[in-house]
Amino acid sequence: MSDVFLGDALGPRGRRTTRVVTAVSTVAIVAFIVVALLRLADKGQLAESKWEPFTQWPIQRFFLEGLRTTVEVSLVSMVGAMILGTFLSLARLARTGPVRWVTTLFVEFFRGLPLVLLIFFCALGLPAYGVDLSVFWYVAIGLIIYNGAVLGEIFRAGILSLDRGQTEAAYSLGMGYWQAMMLVVIPQAARRMIPAIVSQLVTLLKDSSLGAAVAFEELLRRGRINGEFYQNMLQSLVVVAVIYIVVNFVLSMLARRLEVRQRRRYRAGPITVAGAGMDLALMGAQGESAEIADAGTTT
């Protein structure tokens, strides 16, 4: 692999240059790591007292419970968002004009807003107008509305990606609209959407950390509390980041694996939705150039 550049084997001169650059860059990277470690040591950040708390069970439990809250709010929001998204996608494909227009407006409005604005609105606005819920639900409602709108678009793209012949065949067998939808279209579309849904779950899980900004005691908030208490903010935040990275990495791998399996099985690319957030924009970009053009129609 190292002697290949963009699918083209290197010649003798290229290989020599590569060896030289490899040596130089290895030295540079090692030097960077050494300087970073020296700096950390110099500022006392590698001291045992800063890291020792993480070996104690009560503190590990404190973090794990935070992770549990993060996972709980993510799963609850994901389920809620999938239900909302199903309704939105069906309503946006409805044959009745006004239903379609209202849903389109709803979806485009909430998809275009920052999630953090929605969460702040829920945490501040809902109590002000007499809706008294726990902060868990304020965060969850914000996540559900935003991700419901995003998933609605994913579902709609999934339904539209299906060959029209499928619907036509169903109609010609005498099925009605809903029968064709439920028995023929949705089962096939749902399968194609799985990778997109999993990667939206990764985004959602990361976004649930915004709860920390409205005093919701999930993983990130707990990390900060711990850091303030033990005077080891750097270490606590690093631990939090590592936990997020591990969880998301596993989920991303899963999404990628599902996608590969799908490509092989259905010879169809994953569903991509333009402007549905960075991760999705990216998914669109990872495939062939046709998909890139597809992901480009963003508003």
Place this chain on the structure above:
Amino acid sequence: MNVVFDNLDIFLEGMRRTVELSVLSFVIAFAVGIVAAGLRVSPVPPLRWASASYIELVRNTPLLVLMFIVVFAFPSIGFTWSYFTSAIVALSAYTGTFVGETVRSGINSVSKGQVEAARALGLTFPQVLRLVVMPQALRTVVGPLGGIFIALLKNSGVAVAINVPELTSAANEIGTETAQVIPAFLGAAAAYLLLTIPSGFATNWLEHRVAIKR
């Protein structure tokens, strides 16, 4: 809606900050992303690994965690920046990973014949990348990059959590002070849409403008 018009100056100030955050971060993220993508396809293994670990680690970390690290953890190793600068550092680092992956996908979409032809002419790796592959790759990813910019506009709202007085923070402040939460947040929502929708149009325009006509 009077709340919005009475406090228009705060909203406009917030909007300005949001635009500043987004544009500055995008410029930096764009540069970072191109370098990361270039390194990721380079024939030099350590550079590929360095770029891959930056992208995978930072992309999987929530943006707010990055902001907290820059604001609360960096001072303990001697880097103390203003909230605004910290927000830009976190936003650029985060967005740079997405730009990097997108540009890499653009590079992969350039046909192999282009690389082979350039190599046959005797161009070296940096030359092939800079003169032949990148110009074509960037054109194909204008759309996704526009999507990333819009996502960045929205993500800049996260800076409210580290006291940067941008749009979300303006809505929050006015909503708290006047107890008229819905109008305050609707005002901010309108302001965000006022930024994202034209960005979408601009992206489409640019995409058609630079498209390679075959």
